[in-house]
Amino acid sequence: MTVQKNIMSRYVKVACLSFLITACAAIPNNAPVQNRPVGKPVTQLPPPPNSAHQNGSQSSHKGQSNAQNLQQEIFDLWRVFPGKTGISVHSLDEGWTVGQRLDDLFPQQSVSKLWVAMTILDQVDRGKLRLDDEVVITRNDLAVFYQPVRDKVLREGEVRESVASLLERAITQSDNTANDSLLRTAGGPEAVHDFIAKHQLGAIRFGPGERLLQSGIAGLTWKQEYSIGRNFYTARANLSYDKRKSALDNYLADPIDGASPRAISLALAKLSRGKLLSYGSSSYLLDLLNRVRSGPNRLKGGVPSGWSIGHKTGTGQDLPPISTGYNDVGILVAPDGRQYMVAVMLGDTTASIPERMQLMQSVVRAIVRNH
Structure with missing residues (x-):
């Protein structure tokens, strides 16, 4: 070819270069x-x-x-x-x-970050985005669970990250806020759906983004305050077992x-x-x-x-x-x-x-x- x-x-x-980086990267677990x-x-x-x-x-x-x-x-x-x-x-x-x-x-779950990254890179290929384009992230953009970029946002109030930096965070660190910021930049879930359909990838769904996905699985209605500290865990723990089980069972039966x-x-x-x-x-x-x-x-x-x-x-x-x-x-x-x-x-x-x-x-x- x-x-x-x-x-x-x-x-x-x-x-x-990739060999050297891979061999030297610190891997937390x-x-x-x-x-x-x-x-x-x-x-x-x-x-x-x-x-x-x-x-x-x-x-x-x-x-x-x-x-x-x-x-x-x-x-x-x-x-x-x-x-x-x-x-x-x-x-x-x-x-x-x-x-x-x-x-x-x-x-x-976070395997779906693959499709967000592909959608972003497809837009780079088509000239709609550049890897050095900057994306603004504020407290209102924070997600839930693992999101290393959150500390920087809380400290500075507003940060600007390049598309390349967000891809690095989303894929190598599985940063949920970085991924949701890329999703927003790409045009939302519909843009990912369109990429999957265009390339005929078959039985691959894409959900509504981390905040709505995870709160729905837990049986909660999303509130932005859940993105801070352990607020999400506390709200989830306050739900009855039956409510949590019903929400989780519904998700597993037909995962969005x-x-x-x-x-x-x-x-x-x-x-x-x-x-x-x-x-x-x-x-x-x-x-x-x-x-x-x-x-x-x-x-x-x-x-x-x-x-x-x-x-x-x-x-x-x-x-x-x-x-x-x-x-x-x-x-x-x-x-x-x-x-x-x-x-x-x-x-x-x-x-x-x-x-x-x-x-x-x-x-x-x-x-x-x-x-």
Whole structure:
């Protein structure tokens, strides 16, 4: 492809820089992180599917056998895991997809930040926005849950952040206020819906933004005061158990931000192929995914030396003993450059956090064994 030829020299610099940043980034998490070598991340678009490594019937038969073995391993993991779980693994190079509950809708939670970022970068590609455009954020724009930019806003009253800075915050830190500010800049949820429809991404919904989404899941009506301190947690705790359970059950039954594991894995394949954004914007987003700080012990915890992964996590609300929307999706890259698009989505589960992480790591290890 001509776009790949034109940027090959750029890729070497980008990949090396991304490697150094990824290896050095501080990753906050309650669980311990194992130090291990990280393979070259994907910031270059891959060759077409008919590449030399998969030519010939012998390679084809091996790929089919590996896919069948992987399907069985995924089934064995899935059938004993408590709750509603969806898993999709798509081979970018061979075209097969295996998994469980591939087409059911699961809450995305912060996985949906992917579609906001893509919508923004699509507007950059079309000249509607620039990465250095500034976005004003005030106290009235603050969201809920994890939002590192909030301290700066509360301290200064009003801040101006570039689109590039907000993308960095939203993807690598999963900052909810940064994401909602990007969503507002893009034109709101309708702009994201339009992007998803234009690119025929299939069973991927997009919700109303973090404030309305999270308050609705909790059984609350949003008030801006909930964005400060622990006000949201206090208001939620004051609700009756029955009201919270009813709101959560309604959300899980028909998630407003739902997506299927298959649709997400195929959308990641389109991103990696350069079919959603320009080469520059595709590489930009892939680099951000390689530097995600959240979830180092989810999918990433199962990645062996020589392999790499760019990923995006999502985490929903809990109502003991149920946890919801515990997700990780990403692009797993083998030492030979072959890619697997992975989505593991836990709609609801009673499993502990270490057990959830272990499931995700086990899916990655199964892919590696059957590569």
